Amino acid sequence: MGEAIVITSGKGGVGKTTTSANIGTALALQGKHICLIDTDIGLRNLDVVMGLENRIIYDLVDAAEGRCRVQQALIKDKRFDCLHLLPAAQTKDKSALQPEQMKQVVEELKPDYDYIIIDCPAGIEQGYKNAVSGADQAVVVTTPDTSAVRDADRIIGLLEQEDLAAPKLIINRVRSHLSTQGDTLDVDDVVSTLAIDLLGMIVDDEEVLKAAHQGEPIAMNPNSRASIGYRNIARRILGESVPLMSIDEKKGFFARLKSMLGLRA
């Protein structure tokens, strides 16, 4: 029986979809059976980030309304056999789905997968309610910005009212040189404000943008620091205890030598 994890943030543009895609990929790398569900109806992106947009035939709304079986709507990933995507509908809007229907779809998928990763739309309205209704666990994504942290705080407050395990936190796009100068919030500020467990942090990395452009999740690239961050998060989800990566970019001699030889820094 699988576990359903919703990836949410409140604010838009902090990296929910990227995080969903990469956690899914990193878990699939560990050989787990994963199903990604995009609940951002009308503004679907997860299929694009995964590079699967040309394979969509049926979508989440079709499955929920019984126009097809849930299994028919699933798209198999081109890299992993154990990674599937249930795309959102693009021609409808959030009201096309009800929380009960979402719950039913997730329940139907649970026996076949180890983890079901639900990508939540921004906002706290219908789309959020749909996404959360099927989940057992929640992961809140934020960036070290005042406004993103404020929205994350709001979302955590709302999640606490749901029947879910305590939400976990991912801090995305951490830049070491800004926070050490005191120009932005640092990881400690964010964690102490939100007061929930930190699942991991992802350093800001251009490679993530390039990877998204190519439709190839960054978690596939073993040389990126962001990729290592996502892989560490996947290992923590599986119950391993992995120490937090240092965000310092200063490289020692060996690290420089390693990167010259093309090994992970």
Place this chain on the structure above:
Amino acid sequence: MAYVSEVKQMKTGPSKNRVTIKGTKEGLTIIMDDQCSFEDLKEELREKIAKDKQVFGNGPEVEVTVDTGYRYIGEHQKEVLSGLLKDAESIRIKEFRSEVISREEAKRQREEEGLTPVTQIIRSGQVVSVRGDVLLLGDVNPGGAVEATGNVYILGTLKGTARAGVEGDLEAVVCASVMEPNQISISDVMFYAPDRYEKKQSGPLFGEPVFAYIATPEKEISFEKTRLLTQFQKQ
């Protein structure tokens, strides 16, 4: 209360002495027997007012306290008594005093005087509202608010909004272990955090626990170290 013994004495006295008018140092007091029926009381009060016209007569206006002893009087009965006393023109009722109150009132009073502990992180968009004093074991995050009709005590960081004395108590205070508020209000006096560019650096406004209070006569919110709260409350 001092009147209780007098009320008890009256019961043993002549039966036609259910309403006594007495002058005390607080002014005129109408003491009413609490064992007879309300009808009897009304009757006698009416007689007394008619007879003692010279007492209430044309003199200057007198303030009167109506003491009903161990009789509970509701709103309707208060109106009846007020109506009767209106006949004596120069009387103005200061207050009704009774040894007994209804359960509802008692509950409200207990809430009003009590301290309610709350264990929670008040997050953005959440409001915790309490009658009486509130003791918050946790933080108030930006965008969240805690409010009380009495004092607000926070064992944690206040980064959001705190409102004390929301029904007009000017003596209420807001205490916090770490004072870093967006906004504080006590009664209708407001305090806004200094704008971000004015702050030299981020972090709490004070290096130690402080409380916020209304400073007189400026009627502005000021801050003082929590250990001096005892002096403030003595004043």
